[in-house]
Amino acid sequence: MSEEYRFLDLNGEHVFAGIHHPATATPLGVVMCHALGEEKLWAHRVFVSMARDLASAGVTVLRFDFRGEGDSERDFSDSDLETRVEDTCLALDALRASNPMVRDLALVGLRFGAVAATIAATRRNDVKQLILWDPVIDGADYMQSVLRLNLMYQMALHRKVIENRDALVARLRGGGSVNIEGYELTEPLFRQTSAFHLHESLAEFPGDALLVQIDQSDAPPKQELVSLAAARPRCQLIAVREDPFWREIKPFYQRAAALTQVTLRELGVAP
Amino acid sequence: MMTGRYVEFPNQEGLPLRGILHCPDKETEHRVCVLLLSPGIKGRVGPHRLYLKLANRLVSRGFHVLRFDYSGLGDSAGEISERMLVDVYTSIQTGRNVGDTIAAMDWMQRTHGIKRFIGSGLCGGSISALLAAETDSRIESLLGIGLPTVLEGGPENWARILTQQQLVSLRGAYLRKLANPRSWLRFLAGKSDIRSIWRVMKNWAFRTSRPRKAPNESTPKAEVDNTNPRFAGAFLAILRSRRPVLLVFSGADRLHAQFRENFEAHQAVALASLRNLYEVHVVRDANHVLSDPAWLSELLQVAEQWLDVRYQTRPSVAP
Numbered sequence: 001m002s003e004e005y006r007f008l009d010l011n012g013e014h015v016f017a018g019i020h021h022p023a024t025a026t027p028l029g030v031v032m033c034h035a036l037g038e039e040k041l042w043a044h045r046v047f048v049s050m051a052r053d054l055a056s057a058g059v060t061v062l063r064f065d066f067r068g069e070g071d072s073e074r075d076f077s078d079s080d081l082e083t084r085v086e087d088t089c090l091a092l093d094a095l096r097a098s099n100p101m102v103r104d105l106a107l108v109g110l111r112f113g114a115v116a117a118t119i120a121a122t123r124r125n126d127v128k129q130l131i132l133w134d135p136v137i138d139g140a141d142y143m144q145s146v147l148r149l150n151l152m153y154q155m156a157l158h159r160k161v162i163e164n165r166d167a168l169v170a171r172l173r174g175g176g177s178v179n180i181e182g183y184e185l186t187e188p189l190f191r192q193t194s195a196f197h198l199h200e201s202l203a204e205f206p207g208d209a210l211l212v213q214i215d216q217s218d219a220p221p222k223q224e225l226v227s228l229a230a231a232r233p234r235c236q237l238i239a240v241r242e243d244p245f246w247r248e249i250k251p252f253y254q255r256a257a258a259l260t261q262v263t264l265r266e267l268g269v270a271p
Numbered sequence: 272m273m274t275g276r277y278v279e280f281p282n283q284e285g286l287p288l289r290g291i292l293h294c295p296d297k298e299t300e301h302r303v304c305v306l307l308l309s310p311g312i313k314g315r316v317g318p319h320r321l322y323l324k325l326a327n328r329l330v331s332r333g334f335h336v337l338r339f340d341y342s343g344l345g346d347s348a349g350e351i352s353e354r355m356l357v358d359v360y361t362s363i364q365t366g367r368n369v370g371d372t373i374a375a376m377d378w379m380q381r382t383h384g385i386k387r388f389i390g391s392g393l394c395g396g397s398i399s400a401l402l403a404a405e406t407d408s409r410i411e412s413l414l415g416i417g418l419p420t421v422l423e424g425g426p427e428n429w430a431r432i433l434t435q436q437q438l439v440s441l442r443g444a445y446l447r448k449l450a451n452p453r454s455w456l457r458f459l460a461g462k463s464d465i466r467s468i469w470r471v472m473k474n475w476a477f478r479t480s481r482p483r484k485a486p487n488e489s490t491p492k493a494e495v496d497n498t499n500p501r502f503a504g505a506f507l508a509i510l511r512s513r514r515p516v517l518l519v520f521s522g523a524d525r526l527h528a529q530f531r532e533n534f535e536a537h538q539a540v541a542l543a544s545l546r547n548l549y550e551v552h553v554v555r556d557a558n559h560v561l562s563d564p565a566w567l568s569e570l571l572q573v574a575e576q577w578l579d580v581r582y583q584t585r586p587s588v589a590p
Contacts, residue, residue: 016274044313045344071316156523183320251355
């Protein structure tokens with residue numbers, strides 16, 4: 001196995017990527033799409049470990065930073081959902097180019113990364129599988145949860161909310177930005193994400209999809225995920241017991257063992 | 272946002288460390304590299320890409336900037352044995368990353384001929400810079416952001432690395448835990464750090480040694496002392512070798528108060544002749560990660576003024 005890190009070129013802009021090459025490659029290649037903002041950082045080591053485990057199983061894996069995040073170019077405020085979909089497509093092409101053995105492509109997406117992965121998969125005809133870890137189901141709900149982080153920040157700073165959600169949305173619509181844990185959220189990302197519905201996007205995807213609910217307890221799957229999986233013959237749902245490693249939690253999460261097992265099995269490369 | 276150049280170099284165990292090197296224009300370069308050392312476990316970009324924002328400004332003032340992932344973190348090779356985040360933090364605060372930091376300087380010197388470094392970073396990054404500077408004089412100044420003086424967590428997380436004096440103060444805390452059912456549940460579930468408990472209690476049980484004076488020159492305290500046992504020694508060593516220090520703290524977290532209470536108050540005599548070598552600035556209301564652009568702007572302004580005095584820097588282009 002080897003790892004190759006470099007900047008990909010997207011019309012003159014740099015997208016940072018790491019490619020995990022297996023010692024003996026199978027025809028399978030996986031692109032991993034990370035979560036948004038700080039969630040990406042907390043989950044980073046799980047992504048790295050997963051990529052290494054997949055490469056050990058013969059899968060060529062490409063991880064990358066969306067523009068506006070990580071080591072890639074652009075300010076966060078100049079990135080949106082569309083740029084993330086473009087970046088995902090670039091990553092898929094780069095993965096193919098890096099290893100001519102790769103024939104079958106799969107996308108793995110965590111949380112908001114699942115949104116970009118799903119949309120990218122529907123725009124191409126070469127993605128065979130989607131594996132969505134704790135995916136965002138309703139983009140508008142998700143954006144509200146993102147705005148809630150700003151409200152919490154206001155509470156911590158002023159001990160009260162100075163600008164409520166409506167005011168924050170009005171600011172976005174007026175061309176301003178809203179600070180989310182240090183990232184400047186702007187209107188295009190807010191609007192495009194708010195219009196996202198996983199069931200609509202999945203309906204356009206002809207391949208196999210696995211929805212993975214991640215929960216610390218043995219809670220039954222969420223009803224919305226059950227309905228989503230039931231509505232599509234090639235969509236399955238599985239619940240995995242893991243801590244929410246995309247947040248600051250007490251354990252140091254380098255590897256999500258149960259999630260790794262499920263992912264390897266779904267990709268057909270489990271030992 | 273500038274992206275820099277991907278770099279890879281071996282640490283002292285031969286494991287590849289991965290990072291990004293930002294190089295200034297040839298005409299403005301000082302041949303001084305700022306090491307932006309990774310905070311905690313968030314890796315070389317820092318929270319909200321703080322390190323990219325800092326790197327862009329520092330490069331425009333003629334500094335090389337190297338930011339990389341420590342072994343076991345980010346994209347670098349290696350594994351971390353600690354299972355709890357607090358234990359990872361404790362290990363960082365007591366020197367886990369010093370070897371990797373020295374390896375980074377060795378690599379910069381070998382490949383770029385740069386021998387002068389400014390140690391910097393947020394929180395865990397700044398303590399790594401401090402501890403590396405204690406043993407490596409190539410770090411000629413320290414720009415610490417949210418430098419932690421005390422250890423994270425509780426006695427069960429520290430006992431492996433505390434001084435004898437501090438261990439004595441912990442004994443009472445452990446004895447009180449005997450009456451706490453939750454502590455027993457934690458113990459029986461295998462979540463307690465048995466090695467730490469043993470280290471604290473054996474001293475008491477066997478009375479093997481008298482408490483000795485802590486090497487950090489700290490004054491004994493009556494209550495549990497969570498001061499990082501390596502802090503004072505390292506900080507004083509840097510000042511005594513006439514290396515300047517700028518510390519920037521966030522007003523809304525406890526780190527500045529802890530620096531005053533757990534370090535300055537205890538080291539008043541030792542610091543009397545060294546006080547002019549370090550400056551402290553507090554960004555009012557700022558949170559730990561300086562997430563508001565105004566707080567970041569203040570940090571940059573203070574840091575640049577401090578660097579201007581020492582390195583005669585001026586921006587090569589408008590940032």
